[in-house]
Amino acid sequence: MRRIGIVGAGQAGLVLGIGLRQLGYDVTVFAERSAQDVRAGRLISNQCLFAPALERERELGINFWDADAPPVREVAFAAAGEGAEPAIAWRVGLDRPAQSVDQRVKVSDWMGEFDRLGGELRIRRVGPDELDECAREFELLVVAAGRGPQFDSLFPRDDERSTYREPQRAIGIFYVAGKIDAVPGLTFGMSHVGEFFLLPVLSVHGSVHGLGFFGVPGGPMDVWDGVADVEQHYETARKLLRAHYPWQAALLDEARPVASADLLHGRITPVVRRPVGTLPSGRKVLAMGDTAVTNDPIGGQGANMAARAARAYQEAIVERGDRPFDEEFMHDAFARYWQHARPATRFNNDLLAPPPEHVLATLDTAQHVPEVAHRFAHLFENPADYEGWLGDPEAAMQYLRATGLR
Numbered sequence: 577m578r579r580i581g582i583v584g585a586g587q588a589g590l591v592l593g594i595g596l597r598q599l600g601y602d603v604t605v606f607a608e609r610s611a612q613d614v615r616a617g618r619l620i621s622n623q624c625l626f627a628p629a630l631e632r633e634r635e636l637g638i639n640f641w642d643a644d645a646p647p648v649r650e651v652a653f654a655a656a657g658e659g660a661e662p663a664i665a666w667r668v669g670l671d672r673p674a675q676s677v678d679q680r681v682k683v684s685d686w687m688g689e690f691d692r693l694g695g696e697l698r699i700r701r702v703g704p705d706e707l708d709e710c711a712r713e714f715e716l717l718v719v720a721a722g723r724g725p726q727f728d729s730l731f732p733r734d735d736e737r738s739t740y741r742e743p744q745r746a747i748g749i750f751y752v753a754g755k756i757d758a759v760p761g762l763t764f765g766m767s768h769v770g771e772f773f774l775l776p777v778l779s780v781h782g783s784v785h786g787l788g789f790f791g792v793p794g795g796p797m798d799v800w801d802g803v804a805d806v807e808q809h810y811e812t813a814r815k816l817l818r819a820h821y822p823w824q825a826a827l828l829d830e831a832r833p834v835a836s837a838d839l840l841h842g843r844i845t846p847v848v849r850r851p852v853g854t855l856p857s858g859r860k861v862l863a864m865g866d867t868a869v870t871n872d873p874i875g876g877q878g879a880n881m882a883a884r885a886a887r888a889y890q891e892a893i894v895e896r897g898d899r900p901f902d903e904e905f906m907h908d909a910f911a912r913y914w915q916h917a918r919p920a921t922r923f924n925n926d927l928l929a930p931p932p933e934h935v936l937a938t939l940d941t942a943q944h945v946p947e948v949a950h951r952f953a954h955l956f957e958n959p960a961d962y963e964g965w966l967g968d969p970e971a972a973m974q975y976l977r978a979t980g981l982r
C-alpha cells in the first residue's frame with residue numbers, strides 16, 4: 577500500500593492518519609510529544625467543534641467522548657452598551673449541538689487509536705532541516721505541525737489570500753469549574769475593546785468551562801503579558817468582566833481555576849500560506865491544518881477547518897489511485913480544502929475588524945427575529961453562508977428589509 581508520512585499529531589494530522597490507516601494505507605505520524613506528555617501538558621486550545629466536523633469524527637468512529645462531553649446546544653450573544661446592561665442580547669438554539677473536548681484528551685486518545693490500527697507513531701520533532709531526510713521514505717509527506725514560524729520559508733505567506741500582517745487580538749484563556757450561571761452552550765460577549773467567550777468543555781479534569789478573552793492590541797483588554805500564574809489570571813478575568821461586560825460581573829464568583837497548566841496566553845497572526853513547499857532535494861511537501869491556514873481563534877474555526885482539511889486531503893489521496901503525489905496533486909488537494917477554508921477565513925478575519933453598520937443592524941435585528949439569530953449562530957458551523965449574506969453589505973441589508981423590521 578502507498579506510504580504516507582505526516583508531521584504533526586494534532587486535529588489535522590491524526591484525523592487524516594486514522595482515516596487513511598482505516599483504508600489500509602501505510603501511514604507514519606511524527607509526533608513531537610508522547611500521548612502521556614500531551615495529556616499531562618499545558619492547555620492547547622478551546623476547540624469548539626461544530627456539527628460538520630463532529631460528523632467526520634463520527635464517520636471514522638473516533639468520537640470517543642459523545643457520552644461525556646457537555647453538548648453545546650445554544651449560542652447566547654451580547655454586545656456592551658453605555659450602561660450595565662448589554663445594548664444587544666439574544667440567544668438561540670443550534671440545530672445540531674456542538675462540542676468541545678480538550679485537545680489533550682483527543683490527541684492522546686487518538687494517538688492510541690492510530691497505534692491500535694497499526695499506524696507507525698514516531699515520537700520525534702521533525703524540524704525544517706530534517707524534512708528532506710524524512711520525505712525520502714514516503715510517497716507523500718504532509719506537514720500538519722500547527723501554527724508558528726518554523727516552516728515560514730518552506731510555506732511562505734500568500735499575500736493575496738492573507739488579510740493581516742500582525743496579531744489582531746491579545747488572547748487569554750483558562751479553564752474554570754464551579755457554579756457558573758450560563759446557557760448550555762456558547763456565550764459570546766462583544767465590546768469595542770475586545771470579546772469574551774464561555775464554553776462548556778470536557779477536559780482532562782472532567783467537565784469544566786473554558787473562558788477566553790480577545791483584547792484589541794494596545795487596548796484595555798491587552799493585559800496578559802505580565803500574568804504569570806492561574807490565580808493572577810483568575811483575578812484579571814474577573815476585572816475584565818466587571819469593566820467591559822458588567823452584566824457578567826458575577827460570572828466567576830462561585831467558580832475557581834481548574835489547574836495551574838490550564839491557561840494559555842498569546843497572540844496569533846492570521847495567515848494563509850502557499851501550501852506546496854520545495855525541499856533542498858527538489859522533493860515537494862504539502863502543508864495542512866494550521867500550517868497551511870492559521871486563523872485567530874475568535875471565530876472558533878481552526879480545529880473545524882483542520883477536520884475539513886483531513887477529509888479533503890483524504891479524498892484527494894484516494895482519488896489519486898496509483899498515480900504520483902506530485903505538485904499538481906498537492907495543489908488540487910489544497911484547492912479542495914480551500915473551497916471551505918476561504919469563506920471560513922474571510923468570516924473569521926472580518927470578526928477581527930470593527931463591525932460595520934450592516935453587521936450591527938443584523939445583530940440588533942436578531943433580538944426580534946429568531947430566524948436572523950439562527951442564521952448568524954449557524955455561520956460558525958457553516959461559514960459558506962457568509963460570503964453571499966453578511967459578507968455582502970447590500971445582500972445583508974436586503975435580507976433585513978425582508979424581515980419587515982428594517
Ligand SMILES: Cc1cc2nc3c(=O)[nH]c(=O)nc-3n(C[C@H](O)[C@H](O)[C@H](O)COP(=O)(O)OP(=O)(O)OC[C@H]3O[C@@H](n4cnc5c(N)ncnc54)[C@H](O)[C@@H]3O)c2cc1C
Pocket residue numbers: 583584585586587588589606607608609620621622623624625700701702703704720721722723747749788840864865866867873875876877878879880881882
Ligand atoms: C486559545 C485558542 C482557542 C481555540 N479555540 C478554537 C475553537 O473553539 N474552535 C476551533 O475550531 N479551533 C479553535 N482553535 C484553533 C485550533 O486549536 C487549531 O486551529 C487546531 O488545533 C489546528 O490543528 P492542527 O492539527 O493543524 O495543529 P495543532 O493542533 O497545533 O497540531 C500540530 C501538532 O504538531 C506538533 N508539532 C509541531 N511542530 C512539530 C514538528 N516540527 N515535528 C513534529 N510535530 C510537531 C505539535 O506538537 C502538535 O501536536 C483555538 C486555538 C487557540 C490557541
